[in-house]
Amino acid sequence: MKYISTRGQAPTLSFEEAMLTGLARDGGLYLPESIPQMNTDDIRALGGVSYEEAAFRVMRPFIGDAFSDDEFHGIIARAYEGFGHAARAPLKQLASGHFLLELFHGPTLAFKDFAMQLIGQMFELSLRRSGNRVSIVGATSGDTGSAAIEAFRGLDAVDVFILYPHGRVSEVQRRQMTTPIEANVHALAIDGHFDDAQARVKDMFNDIAFRDGVRLAGVNSINWARVLAQVVYYFTSAVSLGAPDRKVSFTVPTGNFGDVFAGYIAKRMGLPIERLVVATNQNDILHRCLSTGEYRPDGVISSISPSMDIQVSSNFERALYYAYGQDGGAVAQVMDELKAGGFSINQGALESLRETFDSGRCGEEETRATIRQTWATSGELLCPHSAVGVHVAEAYRKEGVPMITLATAHPAKFPAAVEEASGIHPPLPERMADLYERDERMTRVANDLGQIETLIKERIAN
Numbered sequence: 001m002k003y004i005s006t007r008g009q010a011p012t013l014s015f016e017e018a019m020l021t022g023l024a025r026d027g028g029l030y031l032p033e034s035i036p037q038m039n040t041d042d043i044r045a046l047g048g049v050s051y052e053e054a055a056f057r058v059m060r061p062f063i064g065d066a067f068s069d070d071e072f073h074g075i076i077a078r079a080y081e082g083f084g085h086a087a088r089a090p091l092k093q094l095a096s097g098h099f100l101l102e103l104f105h106g107p108t109l110a111f112k113d114f115a116m117q118l119i120g121q122m123f124e125l126s127l128r129r130s131g132n133r134v135s136i137v138g139a140t141s142g143d144t145g146s147a148a149i150e151a152f153r154g155l156d157a158v159d160v161f162i163l164y165p166h167g168r169v170s171e172v173q174r175r176q177m178t179t180p181i182e183a184n185v186h187a188l189a190i191d192g193h194f195d196d197a198q199a200r201v202k203d204m205f206n207d208i209a210f211r212d213g214v215r216l217a218g219v220n221s222i223n224w225a226r227v228l229a230q231v232v233y234y235f236t237s238a239v240s241l242g243a244p245d246r247k248v249s250f251t252v253p254t255g256n257f258g259d260v261f262a263g264y265i266a267k268r269m270g271l272p273i274e275r276l277v278v279a280t281n282q283n284d285i286l287h288r289c290l291s292t293g294e295y296r297p298d299g300v301i302s303s304i305s306p307s308m309d310i311q312v313s314s315n316f317e318r319a320l321y322y323a324y325g326q327d328g329g330a331v332a333q334v335m336d337e338l339k340a341g342g343f344s345i346n347q348g349a350l351e352s353l354r355e356t357f358d359s360g361r362c363g364e365e366e367t368r369a370t371i372r373q374t375w376a377t378s379g380e381l382l383c384p385h386s387a388v389g390v391h392v393a394e395a396y397r398k399e400g401v402p403m404i405t406l407a408t409a410h411p412a413k414f415p416a417a418v419e420e421a422s423g424i425h426p427p428l429p430e431r432m433a434d435l436y437e438r439d440e441r442m443t444r445v446a447n448d449l450g451q452i453e454t455l456i457k458e459r460i461a462n
């Protein structure tokens with residue numbers, strides 16, 4: 001299996017190389033050259049197996065010879081053994097025909113753990129074999145950073161630098177990033193929004209001398225392995241509701257478009273997904289874009305679902321690649337236009353996106369009302385991101401096609417917003433009950449590429 005860049009000008013890589021590389025050298029994102037297929041028998045057979053076995057069967061065709069079958073089974077087993085639910089991704093019924101896929105039972109209480117725990121294990125094995133060291137950089141609006149730090153803390157072969165927007169993540173998210181004591185963990189609070197942090201991470205990858213000098217690796221969903229791991233729960237949840245003999249739809253709270261893009265890959269692999277609904281908060285650029293064809297960022301607004309406060313949605317580039325008929329030149333051109341302020345999607349590409357994706361927006365008051373009502377009607381306490389999904393899903397429910405909304409984080413990660421909406425204070429799980437008492441350690445950084453690169457070079461030299 002070979003991996004190619006969405007912009008068509010970077011070297012073709014193996015799975016392991018793409019995983020360790022992060023951003024392609026032409027600024028694009030890696031994708032598999034072709035998408036492995038699962039037929040109806042393969043899909044039906046997932047019905048009787050554990051989450052781990054399903055993960056093996058869904059991901060195995062993508063990884064080539066990066067790991068032996070035994071190694072890959074071991075990686076998956078270790079990745080999910082710390083999850084707080086035997087099913088890993090349990091499905092709950094919210095209402096007739098509407099289900100919630102709980103993706104928050106991992107160590108940092110967000111869906112990011114599904115991919116991050118897995119790539120932590122893959123990096124460890126791969127780096128142990130090669131004897132190499134890497135410097136991981138990541139941008140976070142709160143959840144990627146905490147999941148990455150949890151997955152890589154204490155690993156000898158890795159330094160992990162996480163840029164988060166100062167003052168714009170929840171206290172639990174911040175403390176998950178600033179309280180680990182391991183010397184290889186570096187939490188950097190940047191002056192700016194998530195989009196600034198992500199732009200600086202991409203700038204670091206595009207600075208080839210720096211990138212090669214510090215052996216940069218990325219764990220945002222620019223890393224294909226992150227997306228791949230998220231494909232699995234689309235299969236397991238759909239199968240438990242009758243796929244492949246019944247179609248299902250998904251609503252996905254969306255920011256960087258990684259999670260919903262994983263659903264798109266599941267569909268292209270053969271999973272009968274009727275619709276993928278992109279649910280945004282008031283940072284609704286993706287909803288506006290799918291409605292009008294215009295992608296023009298106009299500034300991030302802080303919300304009570306802060307992990308989705310994103311306007312430059314990284315993985316949308318991967319969706320555009322397919323919408324533009326796998327034409328890397330066309331993708332490179334719209335990405336150049338984005339740097340200059342925004343772009344218009346051509347009619348053919350827009351129609352292609354609309355064949356799969358619907359979209360909707362959920363404002364702040366609607367988010368609070370959804371938390372309140374869902375608690376009252378089903379006893380499920382939603383985090384604000386999941387509430388955005390549940391609200392938007394309501395508009396797209398269709399008789400005979402189950403709707404699965406992804407619950408992307410635990411309510412206890414956002415206690416203030418949840419309590420304000422519902423009157424219920426969601427407690428942290430026992431294992432992290434002392435989070436508020438632990439000492440914090442972080443470094444404030446300016447939104448300045450040179451200063452951030454200097455800091456990283458100094459830290460890894462020590």
Ligand SMILES: Cc1ncc(COP(=O)(O)O)c(C=O)c1O
Nearest residue numbers: 143254255256257258259307408
């Ligand atoms: C809790 C939560 N929900 C939803 C999202 C959006 O996911 P994606 O960026 O993959 O679209 C994020 C951030 O990525 C998140 O942390």
Ligand SMILES: N[C@@H](CCOP(=O)(O)O)C(=O)O
Nearest residue numbers: 140141142143144220221307
């Ligand atoms: N919401 C994310 C933003 C980064 O997304 P990623 O999936 O590209 O890592 C976060 O919580 O950090």
